[in-house]
Amino acid sequence: DAGVTQSPTHLIKTRGQHVTLRCSPISGHKSVSWYQQVLGQGPQFIFQYYEKEERGRGNFPDRFSARQFPNYSSELNVNALLLGDSALYLCASSLGAGYNSPLHFGNGTRLTVT
Amino acid sequence: TQLLEQSPQFLSIQEGENLTVYCNSSSVFSSLQWYRQEPGEGPVLLVTVVTGGEVKKLKRLTFQFGDARKDSSLHITAAQPGDTGLYLCAGAEVNAGNMLTFGGGTRLMVKP
Numbered sequence: 117d118a119g120v121t122q123s124p125t126h127l128i129k130t131r132g133q134h135v136t137l138r139c140s141p142i143s144g145h146k147s148v149s150w151y152q153q154v155l156g157q158g159p160q161f162i163f164q165y166y167e168k169e170e171r172g173r174g175n176f177p178d179r180f181s182a183r184q185f186p187n188y189s190s191e192l193n194v195n196a197l198l199l200g201d202s203a204l205y206l207c208a209s210s211l212g213a214g215y216n217s218p219l220h221f222g223n224g225t226r227l228t229v230t
Numbered sequence: 231t232q233l234l235e236q237s238p239q240f241l242s243i244q245e246g247e248n249l250t251v252y253c254n255s256s257s258v259f260s261s262l263q264w265y266r267q268e269p270g271e272g273p274v275l276l277v278t279v280v281t282g283g284e285v286k287k288l289k290r291l292t293f294q295f296g297d298a299r300k301d302s303s304l305h306i307t308a309a310q311p312g313d314t315g316l317y318l319c320a321g322a323e324v325n326a327g328n329m330l331t332f333g334g335g336t337r338l339m340v341k342p
Contacts, residue, residue: 120272149329158236158318158332159273172329206272215260215322216280219330221272 118142120209120222128228129197137192137225141209147171148190149219150182151206159206165190166213194227202229234321236333243309244341251304251336253319260322262295262302263330267316276304309340 121140129135141148147166151159161174165184179195188209194201204226208219237252253262261280265273277286279295279302286293290313292305302319316337320330 147328151330151332158234158320158335159330161329161331164327164329171327174329208272210328213327213329215326215328216278217328218263218275218278219328221265221274223270223272 120207120220122205122207122222122225124225125223126226126228128230130230131197131199133197134193134195135197135227137194137205137207137227139190139192139207139209139222141188141190141207142220145209145211145220146188147210147213147217148184148188149208149210150190150192151208151221152176153204153206153224155203162192164213171213197229199229202227234319234331234333236317236319236336238336239334240337240339242339242341245310246308247340249306249309249338251317251319251338252301253303253321253333254301255321256300258299258324260299260324260326262299262322263320264293264302264304265318265320267318267335273318306338309338311340311342314338314340 149164150162153159163182164172168184182192184190204224206224208221210217264276267273282297282299284295290307319333
């Protein structure tokens with residue numbers, strides 16, 4: 117079975133531009149979460165979607181937005197990019213959204229903002 | 231926002247040595263998970279602990295959840311070069327489902 121797939125794998129953008137990152141969950145998984153991992157740090161929670169509804173949002177500015185589609189895939193959008201947005205963006209899927217539903221991570225999208 | 235503090239941040243040891251990584255918080259978690267992350271890849275789940283005092287073993291790895299569900303440890307016996315990687319603990323806050331708070335990670339290097 118295919119794992120969580122993310123695209124693109126690498127991306128270079130200029131300050132002020134907009135970016136869209138995409139994620140396809142494991143088949144049958146209904147929840148998708150997004151995390152930002154800055155170099156040298158642990159991942160930080162951005163969003164969680166379950167059954168196409170936003171379940172939670174981390175401490176990120178409104179420049180960050182996301183959505184989940186009827187096929188459970190998801191997009192993360194970031195507007196007005198800043199240098200500090202450079203990071204590895206991880207998508208994780210899970211069967212459900214409960215504490216005992218383990219997350220399965222993709223290999224991430226490496227975003228560099230110049 | 232709950233914080234998870236991991237220690238040590240870096241660890242370089244010889245093959246065959248034992249080591250322990252700690253994950254501490256002042257707050258209670260519903261569950262705590264340990265992940266390993268290789269360069270260029272996403273974190274891979276090693277174990278989930280949910281009961282205070284719980285101990286789980288995975289081959290040479292032993293995971294423990296503190297009695298008060300505020301802290302956890304990962305012990306590796308007879309480390310091997312293949313254990314090299316970034317080890318991350320992550321906690322699920324009470325009533326937060328599986329939205330995780332991650333520690334800063336412990337970068338382990340095992341030299342042959």
